Amino acid sequence: MVGDVTVAVVSGAPDPLAAAVERATDSRVTAGTDARVADADLVVADGRAAVVDLVRANSDALVLPVDAGPGVRSVPRDAVGRAVAAVVAGESETVERPVLSVRVGDRDPVPAVFDVTLVTSEPARISEYAVRSGDRRVDGFRADGVVVATPAGSHGYAAAAGGPVVTPERGVVSVTPIAPFVTDAEGWILSDESLTLSVERDEGDVSLLVDGRDEGPVPTDGATHVSRDGGIEVTVVEESAAFW
CATH class of the missing domain: 2.60.200.30 (Probable inorganic polyphosphate/atp-NAD kinase; domain 2)
Known part of the structure; x- marks a missing residue:
């Protein structure tokens, strides 16, 4: 839980990303290859494969893609903490990809x-x-x-x-x-x-x-x-x- 926002990190090697998010928000997050996303408000998806996994899981959570290409407007790994903090602060916009x-x-x-x-x-x-x-x-x-x-x-x-x-x-x-x-x-x-x-x-x-x-x-x-x-x-x- 980050403020009123529940954050999950889906990644094959989640610890560095989870740590970055925790440092930026001073909270713990759910992390792992099968992180609980059903109740998450924001899912940090590490790589294209994680984005695909979320779509196949029929998740309706808001997604922050990481190193998944410009097509999904992803952020670089070294910017994850700042990116999550911006989302929590309301300094973001939402776009849809079909x-x-x-x-x-x-x-x-x-x-x-x-x-x-x-x-x-x-x-x-x-x-x-x-x-x-x-x-x-x-x-x-x-x-x-x-x-x-x-x-x-x-x-x-x-x-x-x-x-x-x-x-x-x-x-x-x-x-x-x-x-x-x-x-x-x-x-x-x-x-x-x-x-x-x-x-x-x-x-x-x-x-x-x-x-x-x-x-x-x-x-x-x-x-x-x-x-x-x-x-x-x-x-x-x-x-x-x-x-x-």
Whole structure:
């Protein structure tokens, strides 16, 4: 408890962060890889993996991301104490980053805060993919894979594949072929309301990765449905990274 604010730290190595928060606020915090966040008002999430864990736990706490990239306006580790003190003092603002729901066939949906990727499991194997937005077929292409990035994830793997950075305010995602067979392959900015990815032909197994985590194979002609499903609230302070 920090004043009237309950703080939790979620981290693979939480002690340094917890100590920094305690020094800055003169209070103890809940910390650990499975820190109790259900009743926390503020969760300090150490790294991208911790942010993903919070989204998958369906936490509705306010999040202060640490070293998780500019897409979620994270703060550097050496600024955590000052950042938490600013939040407690009311010197912060809250922004929302969209979360996607990803579903293959009759499997349970998986949330994605950064990106969704279909990729051939073996190197140098090219498959044929198709992209639909709502009821409209956008295109088909041969490539090593395809990545859908939220605004939070558009700075990462999608950017490395040649995709654009996507503004958070527009309700869109970027869709980018990975190592396409032709040199003039396009990418797209599409609505995040209803998107479908499919494998129309494969030369090897295709895997679904959600926020970098393997969610199993994607069958040929099977549809991967992607749609907006809520968001995660992130607190922004003076030390937070700029989005652009």
